[in-house]
Amino acid sequence: MAWVDETRLDDVEALGALDSRDTLRSLASAGAQVRRAVVAAEEAGIERVGGGERPRSVLVAALGGSAVVGDVLDLLAEPGSPVPVSARRDAPLPGWVGPLDLVVAVSQSGRAAGPLALAAEAARRGASLLTVGAADSPLAEVAARARGVHVDVALPAPSSRTALWSLLTPVLLAADTLGLAACSRTVLESVADVLDEVAEECRPSSESFVNPAKVLATGLDGTVPVVLGDGALTGVAACRAAQMLSRTARVPATHGALPDAAASVVATLDGPFGSGLGDHRGSGGDIFADPYLDGPAVPRLGLLALRDPALEPAGASLAEAVVEAARASGAVVLEQEARAGHPVERLASLIGLTDFAATYLALGLGLDPSVSRHVTDLRDRTS
Known part of the structure; x- marks a missing residue:
């Protein structure tokens, strides 16, 4: 099940026309x-x-x-x-x-x-x-x-x-x-450099197959996303990514951080979006499935695992076990490792990338990343 228009993601003019408030420019x-x-x-x-x-x-x-x-x-x-x-x-x-x-x-x-x-x-x-x-x-x-x-x-x-x-x-x-x-100011100057590098890699003119943010956006297309951090630092990035997916791309997303969220994430592999109920309509396993007779395809679970290179070995082993379990279940698994450096540099590399990914996902779905009519309606009802 794919909803993202990949041709739009590679059309700089189309992206600019849909992005009414220059969200991509602001992220850059x-x-x-x-x-x-x-x-x-x-x-x-x-x-x-x-x-x-x-x-x-x-x-x-x-x-x-x-x-x-x-x-x-x-x-x-x-x-x-x-x-x-x-x-x-x-x-x-x-x-x-x-x-x-x-x-x-x-x-x-x-x-x-x-x-x-x-x-x-x-x-x-x-x-x-x-x-x-x-x-x-x-x-x-x-x-x-x-x-x-x-x-x-x-x-x-x-x-x-x-x-x-x-x-x-x-x-x-x-x-x-x-x-x-x-x-310190010196650390923040390095953080700024990291964010500049992410913005260059994720620029609108960079094609989908080499742009890491567009790769994440198309990878999460048609999934029920779970963003998982392998520790405390990536847990903060996971929370931010889930908020951006929900608010910017309008895709319901949950998040967690290891070790606490390990059982919660693995348990979802048994559910309707994993392989536990024996319904593989969304996995592409049955080429003869008829969407009119069998019902619409079920979205697959999408696990976005955010990894910290500075994590202790025990934490890294648990993260790898969760990722392997998700892959074995047939879930869509995407991994992204933070860049090395000061904790804020590592955090910035993940936040910068997932911010762009959520924005590209919105644009690929044909949505303006800055304007939600339902949010506007809610504000009108409560003002």
Whole structure:
């Protein structure tokens, strides 16, 4: 069962006509977002975060396409941070937050209700505040009144999904300044280079058989995707990839990270999208199958395994066992290994690629990656 029009994926003009808000161009600017955000953060006085002193705790307020900011900071801080890091998407602000704590509120528009309410309450309690979002926005005003630090979004983008690196970079610089995670300007320059390399490989003019993002998009076509990370770092990338597949490509996707998700993923191989029920209409096993008499073909399970080259041998062995089981069951299996380097470089290589893949999948399906009529309708119903 194939729905993607591969000829469209190799037609640069057709892609541009369908991509009404230049999503591909925004994704290609990820490296530039990092560089511009570093400058914007330094100009905003990022060294003043928390009054220059290490806070008792850090809480990240972000939701939707920005929520991954909290996941990344938690991932980097967990191994050696001297203070706890947590994430929150909406009010109320936890009761323990007070003057000794730092609240980081992230919203591209500076108007998202959850982060805005959390930032305002944090300011009322006297907590230190770092905000990242649009200039002259309500979020920026809250930071100004609280004498916090506000970093303007460095480059315009059609959505928070495509502005990720403008939102994440200042938070990583703040974490480095406070000694929560090692992510210096030098590291971020390398991250920008990695994102530039991914953008070059995944450019629209690169043909489907050599473009890694288009290869992933066509590979996931007609499947029920499960994105699996082989560890904590790739688990964050898997969560982001599943969100992009659902929100951008409009393909329902689930995600997990090993070791916890091993049994859950393998169990699905027995289900209706695996081989356990004996129905192979979607696998191409019965060449005489009649879709009118036998019903439509059943989508196959698609496992996208994200691999970390720095993973310990035990974790790598478990990941390989899960992948082998999926292949043996007849599932579509795609693997992608992160590039070597600093954890943020490895993460950037996976996020950059899967962001492009989800966008190409949307375009191949004939969908505008930035505009969903049902999301627009939902906003109208709830405004």
